[in-house]
Amino acid sequence: MAQPTIIFYDIPSSLDPQPWSPNTWRTRYALNYKGLAYQTVWVEYPDIEEVCKKIGAAPTRTVAPLYTLPVIHDTSTGVVLSDGPAIAEYLDKQYPDTPNLFPSGTVALQYGFIAAHADAITSLFVFALPKTNSILNPRSEEYFRRTREQIYGKKMDxxxxxxxxxxxxWGKYRDGLGKIDGWIKKSGGPFVMGDTISFADVTIASFLVWLKIVFGEDSQEWKDIASWHDGRWDALIKAFAKYQH
Amino acid sequence: MAQPTIIFYDIPSSLDPQPWSPNTWRTRYALNYKGLAYQTVWVEYPDIEEVCKKIGAAPTRTVAPLYTLPVIHDTSTGVVLSDGPAIAEYLDKQYPDTPNLFPSGTVALQYGFIAAHADAITSLFVFALPKTNSILNPRSEEYFRRTREQIYGKKMDxxxxxxxxxxxxWGKYRDGLGKIDGWIKKSGGPFVMGDTISFADVTIASFLVWLKIVFGEDSQEWKDIASWHDGRWDALIKAFAKYQH
Structure with a gap:
């Protein structure tokens, strides 16, 4: 593998290995799937804005600017980019000899699919956020707790x-995944496009692996998920295991 | 064109020509795009359930069964089928020499996209339902008014x-279409998959043509829509004009 030319900014945790965030997993999985060499720079939550401004990464929300990770800095082109889907689009274009995450003609469909996926799994967050909070390092934990308690108007616990x-x-989350399972069945599976991995699968897998990591694979929550929809989600995470590093 | 072997059940109106329903437009556009011969059977709202039961068409909602159009009866195969996307899938499989609406590998993506589309345009209904009510024939008008007033808990007017x-x-509807416009831009347009029409476009066009028909093309509402997003929606309906019969 070539010397890393891509710097990947990710959010650390107290776990070993550290990666956990569903948003940054979309980029980590994408980089690993494509076999691109990169170097991870760990950034605690309270430092994200300062780091982004310093390297020139745009906020992902512009009204009341919000700086988020993932961000990549491709030192071979000078490009600095935020937002998981945008980063994957860039990697497809800049490295056309690597496996494509947006197969020809599907980019708008993929964006629609991931919006539908986000809508289907909204019930997940009230379960996953407290568990996430508990695996962050102290500086991030304080930031994460404060901002999430503000959004939900509730104490984390x-x-x-x-x-x-x-x-x-929990049943709503299962039914949301059930809707997605119904769509994937139509394609024949195991992936959204059938035999080929695309960004839609990267997105689904990133939110599943988040749960598996913060709850632990021996938790009742993960056991539930692994048992749903004929084991589709467990199989998906196993298919992505070789990109999970 | 061959003798019609497909019977297509649609909902009439007091307009000339009669078709108006966004749900049945998905099938009408699909049949016309594929160049398949069919015969329309007009069914007023209060008769839909009885007709569906008689020909053996399944309800599209099974908890508290709800019978809806479109339905097709393909007399050459004996297949009777409800639900616009399912009908389009069937036509793709049964008539593989006609232009495909679910290009290979994209069926799950298409379903995700149309779910995201439905979510993006929810604000539209409070505008379109009263106009729709005003163009129905008396028996359907009474049924439509009563059932919609029940759903919304408001008088139609x-x-x-x-x-x-x-x-x-109205701004929310524009912004919902704006989200879809953003996705299509990524594909290069004019269609969701770029140069190729797919079921995602049929869905978008079916909801747009509904508005153009019930409001009229000289209405302020249609003028607004036609002006949005660099004229994308007006251009789409013009591109579909040859399938609008």
């Missing part, structure tokens, strides 16, 4: 519903 | 917001 409400909300 | 609320809601 009150975010996950309990009792019947928990069952109902 | 109070459904469309007024004043600032109207401007805000």
């Amino acid at each position: 009150e975010l996950t519903p309990v009792g019947d409400a928990r069952v109902a909300e | 109070e459904l469309t917001p007024v004043g600032d609320a109207r401007v805000a809601e």
